[in-house]
Amino acid sequence: MAERFEIRFSGAGGQGLITAGIILAEAASIVEGKNAVQSQSYGPEARGGASKSEVIISDTPIDYPKATIVDACLAMTQEAADKYAVGIKPGGVLLLDADFVPREPKGDFKVIKMPIMRTAKEDLGREIVANVVALGAMIALTDVVSREAGEKAVLAKVPAAFKDLNQKAYSLGFEKVKELMK
Template sequence: MSRTIEFRLSGSGGQGLILAGVILADAAIREGKNAVQAQSYGPEARGGASKAEVIISDGEIDYPKVVLPDVVLAMSQEAANKYAARVKKGGLLIVDSTYVKNIPATPGRVYVFPISRLAREKVGKELVANIVALGILAGLTGVVSRQVLEQALLSRIPKGTETLNMQALEAGFEMAKASSVKVPA
């Protein structure tokens, strides 16, 4: 039986969630898995609502849209309000406590991390909060290996930002490890 996991990465335009979704799907493909990635954002783009969806499977993907995500990342209050209740029962809701102050009711397990603040304080730029979040997602779920995620990351970011982005990914993996709760693969 094949394993399929659905992700919804949501927040505000400009937070880099679409890039994070592309990197996650790229890493899955590099690992020999099947992946589908889709995105949407409001007409305002920067500052408006934004989401990226990724489906990763060891087998065929029958339907290319996320129906009931196993993992929801909410990096804005609006995203948390809209998607927290739509995570699969027992799934994961990962919240950026920098911008999400009220966590709505959810059937999933809630993980709260100061993602954007951590990017600012540990890495020096909030711009890489999406990569910190990617490290947290991969660290909690084990959906792709760290090595392959690093390869996908380095192939998708602008030249000259490699060190910054690798530090952000490391910070995310550290946060996931510190949570001490692992999701069964």
């Protein structure tokens, strides 16, 4: 891992992307013992407006808690892609929800398209876990934490009745992106 790794999750308010960022930060800091900070920003709308969650992970102390040069970005909606898929470093990666981001942002970064919401709905029967599908996908894309650390953090965060569903969602996102990267 680079000394400082920056990840941005973006989408519409209510999609659970702030929660995904918190879980990633916990996987890095609590499970793996790295330094991590998480910040969030969202529009004045309670649901529906563009929102983002940024996670910075480092092996050394983090001196500035905001993302400056993003290594990896997720955009679940076109509005989020237009607003937040900026500042991705050359050679970085952008993961788009293939169904909700028809116009691909341009830049010197790799773009991966995956139908995240559709995957959650069709494969798991629950769109509500699309954020966990996306989290699994981002961890698979970046290797910023181990697959096991991500899964452990997910399972620590969700109620007991939903552990199986979230574990399946996480694994599905992880495996689907690994397939896309082949």
